[in-house]
Amino acid sequence: MGKVVGMEVGIAAAEAVGLCNIDVAAVYPITPQSHIAEHLSDIVHDGRIDAEFITVESEHSSISACAGASATGARAYTATSSQGLMLMHEILPIVSAMRLPVVMGNANRAVSGPLNIWNDHTDIMPQRDSGWIVMHAENGQEVIDMTIQSFKIAEHPDIMLPTVLNMDGFQLTHMIEPLEFPSQDEVNAFLPDRVPFATLHPDNPLSMGCFNMPEIFAETMKAKDAALINSKKTIIKIWNEWGKMFGRSYKPVETYKNKGAETLILTMGSMGETASVAVDELRAAGQSIGLVKIRLWRPFPLDELRAAIKGCETLIVMDRAISFGGAGGPLGTEIKSLMFHDHDRPRIVDFIMGLGGRDVKVEDFIAMVERAAKKKDETYEYYGVRE
Amino acid sequence: MKQKKWPEAWHEVTPGCIVFEPGNASTYKTGSWRAQRPIWDNKKCIKCGICYVFCPEACISETAEGFFAADLDYCKGCGICAHECWPQAIVMVEEEV
Numbered sequence A: 001m002g003k004v005v006g007m008e009v010g011i012a013a014a015e016a017v018g019l020c021n022i023d024v025a026a027v028y029p030i031t032p033q034s035h036i037a038e039h040l041s042d043i044v045h046d047g048r049i050d051a052e053f054i055t056v057e058s059e060h061s062s063i064s065a066c067a068g069a070s071a072t073g074a075r076a077y078t079a080t081s082s083q084g085l086m087l088m089h090e091i092l093p094i095v096s097a098m099r100l101p102v103v104m105g106n107a108n109r110a111v112s113g114p115l116n117i118w119n120d121h122t123d124i125m126p127q128r129d130s131g132w133i134v135m136h137a138e139n140g141q142e143v144i145d146m147t148i149q150s151f152k153i154a155e156h157p158d159i160m161l162p163t164v165l166n167m168d169g170f171q172l173t174h175m176i177e178p179l180e181f182p183s184q185d186e187v188n189a190f191l192p193d194r195v196p197f198a199t200l201h202p203d204n205p206l207s208m209g210c211f212n213m214p215e216i217f218a219e220t221m222k223a224k225d226a227a228l229i230n231s232k233k234t235i236i237k238i239w240n241e242w243g244k245m246f247g248r249s250y251k252p253v254e255t256y257k258n259k260g261a262e263t264l265i266l267t268m269g270s271m272g273e274t275a276s277v278a279v280d281e282l283r284a285a286g287q288s289i290g291l292v293k294i295r296l297w298r299p300f301p302l303d304e305l306r307a308a309i310k311g312c313e314t315l316i317v318m319d320r321a322i323s324f325g326g327a328g329g330p331l332g333t334e335i336k337s338l339m340f341h342d343h344d345r346p347r348i349v350d351f352i353m354g355l356g357g358r359d360v361k362v363e364d365f366i367a368m369v370e371r372a373a374k375k376k377d378e379t380y381e382y383y384g385v386r387e
Numbered sequence B: 001m002k003q004k005k006w007p008e009a010w011h012e013v014t015p016g017c018i019v020f021e022p023g024n025a026s027t028y029k030t031g032s033w034r035a036q037r038p039i040w041d042n043k044k045c046i047k048c049g050i051c052y053v054f055c056p057e058a059c060i061s062e063t064a065e066g067f068f069a070a071d072l073d074y075c076k077g078c079g080i081c082a083h084e085c086w087p088q089a090i091v092m093v094e095e096e097v
Helices: A009-018 A034-045 A059-071 A082-088 A092-097 A125-130 A140-155 A184-190 A214-246 A271-284 A302-309 A330-338 A362-374 B050-054 B080-084
Strands: A004-008 A024-026 A052-054 A076-080 A103-108 A133-136 A163-168 A176-180 A253-256 A263-267 A289-294 A296-298 A314-319 A347-352 B036-040 B060-062 B068-070 B090-094
Touching (some): A009 A034, A009 A103, A009 A176, A024 A034, A034 A052, A034 A076, A059 A076, A059 A082, A059 A092, A092 A214, A103 A140, A133 A140, A133 A214, A140 A176, A140 A214, A184 A214, A214 A296, A253 A271, A253 A302, A263 A271, A263 A302, A263 A362, A271 A289, A289 A302, A302 A330, A314 A330, A347 A362, B036 B068, B050 B060, B050 B080, B080 B090
Parallel strands (some): A024 A052, A024 A076, A076 A103, A103 A163, A263 A289
Antiparallel strands (some): A004 A176, A133 A296, A253 A289, B036 B090, B060 B068
């Protein structure tokens, strides 16, 4: 393994992409993703890698350029955030329907309005039903590792779907962390060249993204859903392979001191690190508490979640997004709905917190655990909102 | 009119719904959509070919006598030819059910 370097996580994300032998990058800069765009542009234009960096005029174009490049068999990368992701929204389900293995990095940021450039998960949640593989990284090392894994996952012949790797804006993208990069040889050994299922080429004409009549559209949608659901087993296989090669293991649902815990906190993204400190403090004070973290958001790892929370009495879901007018945060409502038929499911308490860059500190997690213990019902609550 | 079949089941759909056979749109006979058909009056026709130019389905062609006719396997009955025909040689008549 290479030596440990101190580096900003956004820069490290671009460096990781630089190790992946990409053919095309089409990235439009947006805070807090800009350092990824700028540094990847440097890597290409300094001649460190042989790739085309397309300076597009918008995110609608960046994702479209990646789709076109990917359809010709190229390995394509893009990155965005918030409003940029919202502008891509129209194209996202087309990329997945065409089974194009585009890899994206998303620096999670609140969606306007009002304008706010700081972290929460309101940008990725509206893309939930786009048919992409959606993953969340917790720290800088995971951003490097999962960026490299993303290409192998997306391009695997048993998957062939686009992936988006979420990294919390600022809280993660702008941290300087001690990071370890695999060598180019190691990445080459892990990540083979893409072998496309089909490519657009004038010598061998074919059509992608065709028109569907009502007689076949539903069958096409079921096939797409099945492809996403079936991808989970191959994603796990690829993560196990990574673990063997690099000694860092990845699972769809990560756990921390969850065995036998009466209460479990559930997080997604960078706040898992803070929550683990809260778990340590509460355990030191004699509480039976642990932590589960969703790494793979789509396809949703229900079996892994069931195994991780088995036997717990209260599950406290931390939602960094709102479903306006709905029954709670997107994570909370989904977990409640998925566990509806489980007879021995825990009481599920859903907090909406950490919006628009509001810090969620160790003492906030402790306060939410205390609040959850007193709460009688399963209605959702905002935490930390001034009354 | 006999149509080419869709994939029967969802698992027969090709990944990405890719169509590997180029030009196979011609196997789908869009003439079944038609509610009206164009009828040419060759006494009025001046053989200008404007119907041929404007047909969005490209299903109008020139006959051996230099007049024009639509291939009813593909004519959707849109009526653009009749609308554009300035000698008014084309009329749209209801298809009998």
